[in-house]
Amino acid sequence: MTTAGMRRGGTVLTVLGLAGLIVLYWMCFFWVSTEVNQGVVQRIFYVHVPAAWTSFLAIGFAAVASAMYLWLRDDRLDRAALCAIEGGLVFATLVLTTGPLWGKIAWGTYWTWEPRLTLTLLLWFIFFGYIMVRNSTEDPEKGKRFAAVVAIIGAMDIPFIHLSVVWFRSLHPEPVVAKPDGPTLPGDMLATLLFGVLVFSLLFFGFFLFRYAVEALRAEADLRARSAT
Amino acid sequence: MIMKNTVFRSLILSLAGLVVTAAVTLAQEASGVPQANRLAEQNLRPYWHVFAAYSLVIIMIGGWAISIARRLRAIEDRWVD
Numbered sequence: 334m335t336t337a338g339m340r341r342g343g344t345v346l347t348v349l350g351l352a353g354l355i356v357l358y359w360m361c362f363f364w365v366s367t368e369v370n371q372g373v374v375q376r377i378f379y380v381h382v383p384a385a386w387t388s389f390l391a392i393g394f395a396a397v398a399s400a401m402y403l404w405l406r407d408d409r410l411d412r413a414a415l416c417a418i419e420g421g422l423v424f425a426t427l428v429l430t431t432g433p434l435w436g437k438i439a440w441g442t443y444w445t446w447e448p449r450l451t452l453t454l455l456l457w458f459i460f461f462g463y464i465m466v467r468n469s470t471e472d473p474e475k476g477k478r479f480a481a482v483v484a485i486i487g488a489m490d491i492p493f494i495h496l497s498v499v500w501f502r503s504l505h506p507e508p509v510v511a512k513p514d515g516p517t518l519p520g521d522m523l524a525t526l527l528f529g530v531l532v533f534s535l536l537f538f539g540f541f542l543f544r545y546a547v548e549a550l551r552a553e554a555d556l557r558a559r560s561a562t
Numbered sequence: 563m564i565m566k567n568t569v570f571r572s573l574i575l576s577l578a579g580l581v582v583t584a585a586v587t588l589a590q591e592a593s594g595v596p597q598a599n600r601l602a603e604q605n606l607r608p609y610w611h612v613f614a615a616y617s618l619v620i621i622m623i624g625g626w627a628i629s630i631a632r633r634l635r636a637i638e639d640r641w642v643d
Binding site for chain 1: 607608609611612614615616618619622623626627630631633634637638640641
């Protein structure tokens with residue numbers, strides 16, 4: 334795909350995502366029913382969980398691209414991993430900021446060192462670490478390889494985050510959708526949540542394409558500058 | 563004289579009202595009975611948290627969009643040069 338094609342694709346996905354975000358906000362504030370026990374603060378769920386899902390998607394995508402980069406040494410795969418990691422960092426930051434806002438009302442504290450929260454913080458540091466490792470080596474090729482390893486190891490955090498609430502006694506609620514006996518959410522809440530996941534995924538892929546176009550243009554500009562000198 | 567008495571009586575009544583209000587407020591404070599403004603604060607707090615969370619989503623996504631747009635413009639300027 335050319336950079337112009339990526340920008341067109343990015344525009345379509347981003348516009349769809351932003352329109353979806355408006356609809357999602359309308360659903361959250363005016364359509365979905367209020368949860369009986371937690372009240373209005375439970376509405377944070379509809380942005381918190383989709384942000385978490387998107388950060389998992391980002392690290393998974395980055396890990397696959399990184400593994401393929403280590404195998405094929407194709408710079409396009411390294412660029413794809415970098416762009417996914419940047420998106421993952423944005424959405425992981427959202428998880429770590431919206432979660433405490435919910436937790437303060439639901440649990441009475443912004444933060445507690447329980448397994449899921451700690452492992453999610455670790456995921457945020459993995460995203461951040463990827464970018465730091467990539468930029469901290471003198472040889473860029475070495476930086477790319479080291480960062481690829483960080484992304485692959487980082488993806489191993491995802492199953493632990495998901496299962497930590499099952500394995501350990503924890504304040505964080507257990508999964509209500511991704512569980513063996515099916516979702517236990519009421520229909521309107523499930524529909525809002527799934528729509529949120531779709532909207533955040535569209536935004537992630539839309540911005541990812543724009544970000545990839547930037548990296549592709551930068552690589553081409555660097556190549557031209559090198560060949561001119 | 564009548565006018566003077568009326569003013570004096572009004573003044574006494576107002577002062578008495580103030581004393582009673584102050585006494586009730588102090589008694590509420592001492593007994594721990596929640597006051598109206600504190601109750602309102604407690605009831606509105608979840609709404610503020612929801613508002614902050616939904617605002618953060620817009621700020622983060624908007625910030626990322628602006629950051630990508632600036633980098634894209636910088637690289638396009640480099641191409642023009």
